[in-house]
Amino acid sequence: MTTQRSCDVVVVGGGLSGLYAARLLAAAGANVLVLEAQNRVGGRTLTGHFCDGTFVDDGGQWVSPGQDCIAALAEELGVRLFPSWSEGATVHWRTGRRIVSKDLFLPEDGDALSATRQAAATLATMAASVPPEAPWTAPQAAEWDAITLHNWLRTHVESMAARRTLATAIEGVFARNSAPTSLLAALFWIRCGDPLSPFLVTSDLGPERRFDGGAEQLSQRMAEALGQRVICGAAVTQISQSRDAARVSGGDIVVSAQRAILTIPPALTARLHYEPPLPALRDHLAQRASMRWVIKVHCRYRRRFWVDEGLSGQTISDEGAVRVCADNSPPSGAPGVLVGFIEEVEAMRLVSRSAADRRAAVLAALVRYFGPEAGEPLEYREKNWGDDPFCRGVDGGYWPQGVWTGYGQALRAPIGTLHWAGTETASIWNGKMEGALLSGSRAMEEVLQALTQI
Numbered sequence: 001m002t003t004q005r006s007c008d009v010v011v012v013g014g015g016l017s018g019l020y021a022a023r024l025l026a027a028a029g030a031n032v033l034v035l036e037a038q039n040r041v042g043g044r045t046l047t048g049h050f051c052d053g054t055f056v057d058d059g060g061q062w063v064s065p066g067q068d069c070i071a072a073l074a075e076e077l078g079v080r081l082f083p084s085w086s087e088g089a090t091v092h093w094r095t096g097r098r099i100v101s102k103d104l105f106l107p108e109d110g111d112a113l114s115a116t117r118q119a120a121a122t123l124a125t126m127a128a129s130v131p132p133e134a135p136w137t138a139p140q141a142a143e144w145d146a147i148t149l150h151n152w153l154r155t156h157v158e159s160m161a162a163r164r165t166l167a168t169a170i171e172g173v174f175a176r177n178s179a180p181t182s183l184l185a186a187l188f189w190i191r192c193g194d195p196l197s198p199f200l201v202t203s204d205l206g207p208e209r210r211f212d213g214g215a216e217q218l219s220q221r222m223a224e225a226l227g228q229r230v231i232c233g234a235a236v237t238q239i240s241q242s243r244d245a246a247r248v249s250g251g252d253i254v255v256s257a258q259r260a261i262l263t264i265p266p267a268l269t270a271r272l273h274y275e276p277p278l279p280a281l282r283d284h285l286a287q288r289a290s291m292r293w294v295i296k297v298h299c300r301y302r303r304r305f306w307v308d309e310g311l312s313g314q315t316i317s318d319e320g321a322v323r324v325c326a327d328n329s330p331p332s333g334a335p336g337v338l339v340g341f342i343e344e345v346e347a348m349r350l351v352s353r354s355a356a357d358r359r360a361a362v363l364a365a366l367v368r369y370f371g372p373e374a375g376e377p378l379e380y381r382e383k384n385w386g387d388d389p390f391c392r393g394v395d396g397g398y399w400p401q402g403v404w405t406g407y408g409q410a411l412r413a414p415i416g417t418l419h420w421a422g423t424e425t426a427s428i429w430n431g432k433m434e435g436a437l438l439s440g441s442r443a444m445e446e447v448l449q450a451l452t453q454i
């Protein structure tokens with residue numbers, strides 16, 4: 001039996017952006033409903049637990065310096081932040097050699113640090129001309145969107161180590177995607193975040209932080225406060241709209257509202273049925289905004305044995321199933337937890353193999369980095385975000401060549417009664433949890449303005 005509901009605003013998606021928009025709308029006096037496809041809230045934040053009760057974030061987790069909105073929300077909701085474990089040296093694995101160093105660059109890299117700083121300054125100057133709200137309007141947008149970041153680095157930076165470091169810093173989790181990001185997309189990330197700060201800022205910005213008990217708590221506590229306004233298990237399949245109303249169908253519920261906010265990733269919006277159909281520009285954008293595919297793995301150990309060697313738990317590697325690792329231990333420091341990422345290229349290669357084979361490949365890499373004790377975790381767990389039916393990836397969508405200039409104008413623009421949120425639509429901290437909140441706030445303001453004009 002279908003349930004009919006009506007409200008001022010219906011929000012599609014119960015992740016950070018959707019719940020934050022709903023929270024702000026409710027505070028402003030709007031009648032709001034949130035439809036979430038899964039039987040939980042949180043979206044791409046997902047907190048799990050080892051058998052001993054230790055929490056781990058299978059999804060988004062880190063809060064960087066300057067991300068004030070999410071820090072303020074955490075304080076408001078009573079969720080404590082703590083500094084990530086990062087003290088110690090990094091393990092570099094390069095061309096089959098293990099090198100431990102507290103420096104970003106190794107002695108054989110020569111003047112790489114100087115080259116990196118010089119190129120970072122050039123890129124920062126270029127990024128300053130990119131409007132964060134409309135990157136496609138930058139004076140050299142067409143030229144920059146026609147090449148990849150890696151093309152530019154090969155042409156302008158002689159040092160291989162400097163090129164590798166800048167690509168990793170700017171693209172972050174997108175550094176090993178099968179479709180490289182465009183130079184314009186990279187400059188947008190520079191403009192809207194802080195990837196070059198380590199090379200341009202001399203003062204200590206402070207550590208990245210994590211949520212004690214996991215990031216999913218933010219969504220859970222917002223949902224608790226919203227109460228019956230949040231409906232889980234309501235996978236939206238169809239959206240129809242007239243001149244002044246939207247009708248959203250999800251599971252056995254149909255919601256009529258004056259406005260709708262869609263917070264699902266652009267790549268997934270094309271899977272819904274719209275009446276009338278979305279304009280071609282928005283539909284084609286959704287087809288080109290690929291999701292980042294990663295398998296996130298955690299290993300639990302009795303203790304943080306890597307600190308015996310003065311290691312931070314961080315790695316920089318040019319081979320292996322897992323190339324990026326970090327210390328993901330809880331605030332107490334016990335048990336010891338390492339997190340690793342099977343990134344897109346490796347995920348595509350390993351996904352068809354058995355879970356036991358993937359585990360063996362991950363542990364083989366950890367043994368190379370941290371020694372034999374890393375090969376004997378008390379517990380191993382993985383989350384394949386590419387297989388998640390309602391996310392199909394994690395961290396965010398990314399922008400290959402031609403997407404920003406060809407389709408960017410359709411990313412945030414409302415279509416009739418439909419408004420768009422989600423971290424991919426953020427003009428600041430795009431792809432981050434902070435960006436998700438800021439996009440929700442922007443969509444809330446658009447909707448409130450539209451409601452006052454009705």
